[in-house]
Amino acid sequence: MAKELKKHYSARELSAFCLQISLLLRAAIPLDEGLSVMAEDAADEEEKKILLHMSEEVELGSPFSVVLEQVGSYPSYVIRMAKLGEETGTLDQMMASLSEYYEKEYILMKSIKNAVTYPVIMIFMLLVVLFVLFTKVMPIFESVYEQLGARLSPVSMAATRLGGIFSGVALIAGVLLAAAAFVIWLMGRGGKKIQAAERMMDRFKRKSRIALAVANRRFTSVLALTLHSGLELEKGMELAAELVENPAVEEKIKACGEELETGTDYYSAMKNTGLFGGFHVQMIKVGVRSGRLDEVMEEISRSCEEEADTALDNMVNRLEPTMVAVLAVAVGLILLSVMLPLVGVLSAIG
Numbered sequence: 001m002a003k004e005l006k007k008h009y010s011a012r013e014l015s016a017f018c019l020q021i022s023l024l025l026r027a028a029i030p031l032d033e034g035l036s037v038m039a040e041d042a043a044d045e046e047e048k049k050i051l052l053h054m055s056e057e058v059e060l061g062s063p064f065s066v067v068l069e070q071v072g073s074y075p076s077y078v079i080r081m082a083k084l085g086e087e088t089g090t091l092d093q094m095m096a097s098l099s100e101y102y103e104k105e106y107i108l109m110k111s112i113k114n115a116v117t118y119p120v121i122m123i124f125m126l127l128v129v130l131f132v133l134f135t136k137v138m139p140i141f142e143s144v145y146e147q148l149g150a151r152l153s154p155v156s157m158a159a160t161r162l163g164g165i166f167s168g169v170a171l172i173a174g175v176l177l178a179a180a181a182f183v184i185w186l187m188g189r190g191g192k193k194i195q196a197a198e199r200m201m202d203r204f205k206r207k208s209r210i211a212l213a214v215a216n217r218r219f220t221s222v223l224a225l226t227l228h229s230g231l232e233l234e235k236g237m238e239l240a241a242e243l244v245e246n247p248a249v250e251e252k253i254k255a256c257g258e259e260l261e262t263g264t265d266y267y268s269a270m271k272n273t274g275l276f277g278g279f280h281v282q283m284i285k286v287g288v289r290s291g292r293l294d295e296v297m298e299e300i301s302r303s304c305e306e307e308a309d310t311a312l313d314n315m316v317n318r319l320e321p322t323m324v325a326v327l328a329v330a331v332g333l334i335l336l337s338v339m340l341p342l343v344g345v346l347s348a349i350g
Contacts, residue, residue, distance in 0.1 A: 009073060011109060015102035018078070018095045021064075025092035032059035064091065077222070077243055084229055097225050104221070108214060108308065115312040119319045126323050127171050130330055134164035138334065156337035163330070206248040210315070213308035215246035217301050219253065219275075224297035233293075234260055249275075266293070276300070 009017070024034035032055045039051035050071055057067045065083035068074045078098060085094030138160045145151055219240045226236030234257060241253040252275045259269035267285045270276050276284060280300050287296030 217304035227294035
């Protein structure tokens, strides 16, 4: 039954689901009744079946976390935190925190997509403009000058040929890369993985400042939530390691966990493994001594989120003037190539 109902939820959908569950619990509405109400306004038939199935199971006495796991549509993070909320009697608060977490995930992923889409469109348009200039506009001028008894310089003609070839090859390569990325995305949704693509992504996640900032934000956000719910730091770090999706940060988290097992204090373990540095380490030290480590992690999470946003903005801000400069230089060289022979023709006529 669970397999038949399996559905992939986006971060935005998970945020809305967790928020609705939190509101139901705070209003003291039985979950089975609340899930039935949610099913009435479900986005599609598949989601409606899932919610009705969950309502029936909860009505039969199954714990909410067990029902979430049976359905097979929800991340392990949601299931484990729901179970922790049931054990501590804070399921409403836990679901509200999860809603906030997934809402931030949605906003962050949307920002990354927008930041990547804009440069890609800029580069594509630049290549199209250059291709048209080199392959369509310049040959017209060559033909006109031949009729007037003049010719473009050999350097200009060679540059025109090379520019047309380069821009054409770049456009074809871009289309092929886009097609390959789409195929990899489809295979990823189907559960299949391509080793070469996985290695490239791992390398990017290890080196990219944006990827590291996103991973650190996830790590600190999850750790803050687990600490606030009363879960031990070691267990919280174990759960966070499953969600960061960054091999570099995962290795540091595991190394930190190993140091904690040997008796090293929280501050020293995080500092020694390089999980945090500079001002963040000082904040953690204060948080450990004051017993407010969860609040400190929330603050560091906000800082990492701002760092990711800044890195995205810087990437776009650097790329835009570069594209404008390349286009300006190309157009300027084309104008010079066209105008110089024209000046010679006009001089001869004069």
